[in-house]
Amino acid sequence: MTLATAISQNETVADAEEGFRQAQRRILLRRRLLPFVGVATFLGVWAALVYLFKVPPFVAPSPLLVAQTLVSKGDVLLANLVPTAIEALSGFLLGNLVAIVIATAFVHKKTLEETFFPTVVLINTIPVVAKAPILVLLLGNGMEPKIAIAALICFFPTLVNMVRGLEAVNPQAMELMRVLSASKREVFFKLRLYNSLPYLFSALKISASTSVVGAIVGEWIGSNVGIGALIIQATYSFDSALLYATVIVASCFSMLFFLSVTMLERRLVRWQPSNAH
Known part of the structure; x- marks a missing residue:
């Protein structure tokens, strides 16, 4: 050359x-x-429709009015966001932790799964707005029922995905672990748990958003503080600008929560199993 x-x-x-x-x-x-x-584009269309049809501010405010409300009432919005964030985060942690523990028990004891999984499905079919009053009656009017509602919403998707992830193990890898005389503990932590992480994070990303919804629904039933309570107050006082601003704050928090889980997934899960979707 x-x-x-x-x-x-x-x-x-x-x-x-x-x-x-x-x-x-x-x-x-x-x-x-x-x-x-x-x-x-969305904001432009929104502003144009409000201007062209001369929509009253108490029905649908303009984006500019909502932005002004976000600035002028920012302290009120943040003060009400704090309890909602605590309830959502606590429910997220509690619901997912319980789901992971139960999923582990289901995988190791099929009798437990066959016995109790239909009951779990039945509880999940009950609408959250029907569960909320029951939990408020049982747990009082503090943060506890809101945390419980958020936990229940997070629980089922994580349980289903975690069971699937723990069971979706490569048969050849499982056979190799048996040949090496690996204990159930070693199989779980070195093979099953490792394999289940992509499935788990798929559920966690769903839970990151739904936990906020659960906390807000709980606040609708009975609370004087929080995003849910502020939504109710703004609705009954016909303060649509505050209502829209509250919804935006809740949405932004939910999005940040989702992005945080996504970033954690990228740091911990650098692979994807061939059968994971």
Whole structure:
């Protein structure tokens, strides 16, 4: 190989790498830019409809009025967000922890799964608005029923996904563990749990949003503070700007919670099993 040929090949490789990097940058820019375009379009259409149809502010406020409310009543919104966030986070942790423990028991004791899983499904079919008053009567009017409601909403998706993840083990890997005389504890922590993480995080991302919904629904039933209580107050006082602002704050918190779980997943789960969806 001549020197000129080697230089030409190196330049070709360098050009290809540079082209690949530019393509990656364009894709990243596109992914970051398009959501902002979508939000800006939505706000523009919203403002135009309110202006063109002259919608009264107590029916549907303009985006500008909602933004002004977010600024002027930011302290009230944040003060009410704190209890809702505590209830959602506590329910998220409690519901998912109990689901993981029960899923582990179901996988190791099939009799337990066959006995109690139909009961779990039955409880899950009860609407959350029907569970909430019962829990308020049982647990009082404090944070406890809100945490319980958030936990119940988180529980079922995590249980189903965790059972599936713990059972979806490669038969060859399981056979290898048996050949190596691995104990049930070793099989669980070194194979089953490792394999279940993608399934678990799929459920956790769902729970991150639904736990906030559960906490808010609990506050609707009986509470003087929190995002749910503020929504009720704004609705009955026809303060639609505050109502929209409250919904936006709750949505932003839910989104941040979801993104936090997603970032944790990217740090812990750097693989995906072939049968995971």
